Amino acid sequence: MGAPLSSWPWAGLGAYKYVLYGPLVAKVAQEWREQGGAPTDSWCLHLLLLLALRSLIHQLWFSYANMLFFTRRRRVVPDGVDFHQIDAEWDWDNMVIMQTLLGAMAISSPLFPAMSELRAWDPRGWAVALLLHVAVSEPGFRWAHRALHRGPLFSRYHSKHHSSPVTQPLTSAYGTPLESLVLTLAMAAPLAGAFLVGAGSVSLVYGHIFAFDYLRCMGYSNVEVISHRAFQAFPLLRYLIYTPTYLSLHHQEKDSNFCLFMPLFDLLGGTVHPRSWELQKEVDQGKNDRVPDFVFLAHVVDVVSSMHVPFAFRACSSQPWTTRLVLLPLWPIAFCLMVLQVLCSKTFTVSFYCLRGALHQTWTIPRYSFQYFIPPMKDGINRQIELAILRADRMGVKVLSLAALNKNEALNGGGTLFVDRHPDLRVRVVHGNTLTAAVILNEIPGSVKEVFLTGATSKLGRAIALYLCRKRIRVLVRFNNDQTDQW
Structure with a gap:
């Protein structure tokens, strides 16, 4: 008791x-x-x-x-x-x-x-x-x-x-x-x-x-x-x-x-x-501030999910996302904020976490998913992404990862648009596939001469296999007959 x-x-x-x-x-x-x-x-x-x-x-x-x-x-x-x-x-x-x-x-x-x-x-x-x-x-x-x-x-x-x-x-x-x-x-x-x-x-x-x-x-x-x-x-x-x-x-x-x-x-x-x-x-005076080691550059999914941000309601943001009826009365306010962000907002920090001593931050482009498919907004979105990359470069961020639609091939070629435009960038601009490939390749010892690769028909697997071949490492691939047309 x-x-x-x-x-x-x-x-x-x-x-x-x-x-x-x-x-x-x-x-x-x-x-x-x-x-x-x-x-x-x-x-x-x-x-x-x-x-x-x-x-x-x-x-x-x-x-x-x-x-x-x-x-x-x-x-x-x-x-x-x-x-x-x-x-x-x-x-x-x-x-x-x-x-x-x-x-x-x-x-x-x-x-x-x-x-x-x-x-x-x-x-x-x-x-x-x-x-x-x-x-x-x-x-x-x-x-x-x-x-x-x-x-x-x-x-x-x-x-x-x-x-x-x-x-x-x-x-x-x-x-x-x-x-x-x-x-x-x-x-x-x-x-x-x-x-x-x-x-x-x-x-x-x-x-x-x-x-x-x-x-x-x-x-x-x-x-x-x-x-x-x-x-x-x-x-x-x-x-x-x-x-x-x-x-x-x-x-x-x-x-x-x-x-x-x-x-x-x-x-x-x-x-x-x-x-x-x-x-x-x-x-x-801000002396407690710290430059992030890694930045995840995200975007807003839709109006409802925008109310799931960490600074809204802890009871919602601390749980997996789902549509909550209690938030529906706030939908008009969230919609007005969406319009305001299009007119005058810039990339902002949403959340952070520390992993093995490294500071990871999530920055958000103030654009919503449906806006990525509106042709007149394409240049404005790319401009927002470019400014975020340049800001991260000035700050000394080591890696910036483009999330979801920010790496759209039709939008900016998976981020190559910005790397080609700014060849002297110190920050590494990546996205999920390239970052995963880099992690896997980094784990392969330099003395290895042969690699057996499974799941190679995926976009990620093909990229890893081609990179290893360029390094004169023999790659063995196992796949079914109906997958050969993907190579």
Whole structure:
């Protein structure tokens, strides 16, 4: 049996956990029917709106953090996210569910009578919330966070959160119920104080929760978003707001940088990592960037598959592609983006991975499959491919592989058009067949005088056989009688 509050009570429900929102939805539906319109004075409605908007904040930050064409040079940890981390964080929204349910309990609690009155704005509440955040939430969270790093509390609870090697915006909500309760108390304390003194308002609830989630997602984004020049111009600012680099150092080394949002409390407690600002400057200047060893130059298949990119929805992009009905409402947006890409887009980085120490990136030509068969677009597509090859050559990329229709014989002769046009290219322009042939030929020892080849009737097999013959290596081929006409 696990430790108390180390697992979620609805973990066995899977996707059916969202049934927990049923009572809130039913309450809003009842009030809507009774009032003949949207019950804008209902806290239940506001809780559901907060749920949707908070999920949107996490999704937007996730999309931005994984748009490598914007963020590649400012990534704090250069490694990618593996499937083990994706599986572990799959139910990242458990904390949001818990906070929504606790909020539903709070609005009906006699401890907060002021919540029965829905005021849109009260400046006193904002002042009280800010004061309580600095005086209670920040030091309280840091104390609890540091306690979670000690002895059994870490091994039974907090180690799960630190099992994610590369922080992502969704990692900010990933953890055990105990950790989520600590974070919920830090977020709720300023709101509770404002309502207890009768200064709470709807705008305060929305504003405080949005700011809290925004800063959490920013810190976990793994992308440096604050310029080091801001800290140079205003040195005290570095103690008022943390950075993604600051939090990444905590995740990596675990013995420093415990604060919620304000490093001031780490400074007072003597737990600021000494390289926090030096490393932040290096990341912001792009010194963490690396030239890829290999580039796969792809293109978009169709409008539906374009929504399967890594920076869209993790639940879709982390699984094999299939048409998902939930994405169909976004089809008009994807179609408009397709038109926009034709008008003003250029090749961009979509994904990457590391294999045996080599960095592999996927670049995408902003053209869709059907456009390759429109004659007037042929020159424009070749121009995009040529610019990508020249860019890779300038960067120092070793190998660039043309994918699918980018190597079409009718389009550019399998890439020979660009090699002939630029004979001094340092980057090796290949495609699947030529790259496979090169790998096979490289494995043949130089002392070999005879090779027995199977499958030689394929285009790849014939290319290998002809190359070996030119090298004066005897080639033995086995094929059926009905295959002789292919030679």
